[in-house]
Amino acid sequence: MISLLSRCALLAVFAFSSMSFADSLPDLKGRTILAVTENAYTPLNFVDPATGKGIGWEYDAMNEIGKRLNAKIDWHTSSWDTMIQAVKQGQYDIGMDGITINEERAKQIDFSIPYMTSQQFMLVRADENRFYDAKTFAANDDLQFGAQPGTTNFYVAVYNVLDGNEDNSRITLLDTFGAAVQALKTGDVDCVLMDATSARGYMGANPGAFKMVGGPLGTEEFGFILSPGSDLLTPVNAAIKSMKADGTLEALNKKWFFEYNQS
Structure with a gap:
């Protein structure tokens, strides 16, 4: 597993980063955001065999976005083949599954700025x-x-x-x-x-x-998907930009793509 020292360091990055950008980011005033993923794309999203709960890079990133925007993330799961349509219809506010940004999908839903290449x-x-x-x-x-x-x-x-x-x-x-x-x-x-x-x-x-x-x-570039015209697009993009700027996304890369693989 990830070492205790590494976990503490990552938590420290998150805590410092969230506080640093709290005053400059939009405040969603405790709004609940319905987030959906598949839990089948290690290490972005998958089921922890020890707890049965969903974990991964995208879980950590979305939860951090919620903290920065003063929003609650309510997690749901969906199969890949129904996810884009469900977000398009507004069943969920935001979806993620290592979804590549492309023109065909952008005709159906809105994409956040890329969070990963x-x-x-x-x-x-x-x-x-x-x-x-x-x-x-x-x-x-x-x-x-x-x-x-x-x-x-x-x-x-x-x-x-x-x-x-x-x-x-x-x-x-x-x-x-x-x-x-x-x-x-x-x-x-x-x-x-x-x-x-x-x-x-x-x-x-x-x-x-x-x-x-x-x-x-x-x-390819990965982005979160949102319902067309969603008022969450600008706040989510602002949070992603702040997480890029302060090193949080890089810390997540280290946690899930390097340290996790050594566990």
């Missing part, structure tokens, strides 16, 4: 020796991707690695991101695409089970 990599089993990059994977018709439909991972597999056919039989569709990783672990698929930070999270949580091969397959 990431690149897609190929996660494979540690003993994999049949391919070593996207080109050699694509050349072997026996190899299979695992992916959630409609996700960045799915589209990168289709358009950056395979032939651009979204019905390609070389992609096994799974209901959740975690199910795709489990299918990789059990040998039902041969590769899962994910950002490097999440890949390190899975490698850290499963020592000796996985490795990354090849180079980055594209750069």
Whole structure:
């Protein structure tokens, strides 16, 4: 687990940061914000096996945003395939699941400013020796991707690695991101695409089970999603900017992408 010293240091960063920006950020006067995530994207959001509660980078970041804006975060879970529509319809105020900012999604919902920049990599089993990059994977018709439909991972597999056919039989569709990783672990698929930070999270949580091969397959930015025209967009963006400026986001990166992987 994360060392006691590291936890104390991180708490100190949060406490100092929140106080430093309290006077300059919007005050939501105790408003409740309905937040939704999937709990299936380690280390951004997942279920703590020890407590059964949702934890991760996005939980910490959103809770900190609530503190800075004087708002209460009320957490909910949803499947990936219904999340964007639920936020669009106002069932939830804000959603997160490592959601890539792109034009198609921006037509349906509002995005916050980016809170993280990431690149897609190929996660494979540690003993994999049949391919070593996207080109050699694509050349072997026996190899299979695992992916959630409609996700960045799915589209990168289709358009950056395979032939651009979204019905390609070389992609096994799974209901959740975690199910795709489990299918990789059990040998039902041969590769899962994910950002490097999440890949390190899975490698850290499963020592000796996985490795990354090849180079980055594209750069993407993650943002929180909000209902179109939400009055929360400006306050949330202000909080994210303050967390970038005072080092809080970097502290979260260290906690979840480095120290957590060593636990």
